[in-house]
Amino acid sequence: MTRDLTTLDLDELRAVTVDQPYPLLFVTVSGAHLYGFPSRDSDVDLRGAHLLPIEEVVGLRTGRATIDADWLSDGVEIDLVTHDAFKFFRLLLSRNGYVLEQLLSPIVVSSSAAHEELVALGPETVTRHHAHHYRGFAHTQRRLHGKTGELKPLLYTFRAFLTGIHLMRSGELSAHLPTLTGLVPEAPGYLAELIEAKAAGEHRASAGLAPPTAVIDADLAVLERALDEAREATRLPERPGAEDAVHDLLVRLRTGR
Structure with a gap:
């Protein structure tokens, strides 16, 4: 018998994210739990961003831009999808409401200083488009x-x-x-x-x-x-105002400045 997952155990969700191959900038809950209509048997959709090491960005052997992993816990599927910072940041600046919702999700499983900085920039990535x-x-x-x-x-x-x-x-x-x-x-x-x-x-x-x-x-x-x-x-702009700031954040993350 499956558990009632209309509510979430964030400590349990943190535990399933610790063995990821790359450092995580953040992981949040998306899907029906974020949208306010989870079912007793809903899957748990975890979404976030990871950071590839610089040698897996500039070298011949590049790292995984997207990682998708899933687990089964008490009969409930937990799905974790993360994008490398470059891919996530590009999506964020391209009128993609899905990644914006992931970034600004109030159900935070794990965070970082970079995540907090990006959340602060989030409103400046929104456009009329x-x-x-x-x-x-x-x-x-x-x-x-x-x-x-x-x-x-x-x-x-x-x-x-x-x-x-x-x-x-x-x-x-x-x-x-x-x-x-x-x-x-x-x-x-x-x-x-x-x-x-x-x-x-x-x-x-x-x-x-x-x-x-x-x-x-x-x-x-x-x-x-x-x-x-x-x-x-709307008074929202044609283009995101945070492009330069997001670029600078990615450079700092890659170079460790």
Whole structure:
């Protein structure tokens, strides 16, 4: 019988990260736990960044830019994916909301001085073009819901739109769906019930729980228009303001200055 992983044991999660082949800049929790709708049987998604030694960057034999490892603990899968600092920093500066959420996740498994510095720079990496990331992610998850009929991708769809809208309007990142329902007035009222239903099972079907497809499509259309309007009206810049600072941080990390 699997444990109830709607809550997390951070000490246990730290223990599974200690034997990584390269120093870790940070590890945080992403996925359904970050988004505020974990199930009793949810996988635990750990994400972060590692630092390759300089000889594995400038030499002929280069190190692994991405490392993916997984464990099974009491029947629950724990997945750890980390990118080398160069790759992570480049993604961060390229309107990738996914890595921005990993960086700014409040559920921190391990940290470092470099992580703290990067978190402080995080708001300066946000641009108006992050709206494209969230629109695209929402459409991908909506198609997935059409194929699987599961609650999870449906909640991911709403979460992506609401995160994008709030980010464009406020410049602040929130990936937590229960919080977003109170921050974005256009959020439909039935989301709280769907979040509660999802807690019972990772692959629970939405049939009989979610509103009819026509209602969902209409509500998602409202959110997509709101995202487009928020992007047009946002004060967020065209380009990230932290490019030089992120570059300098990477140079210091590589050279040990």
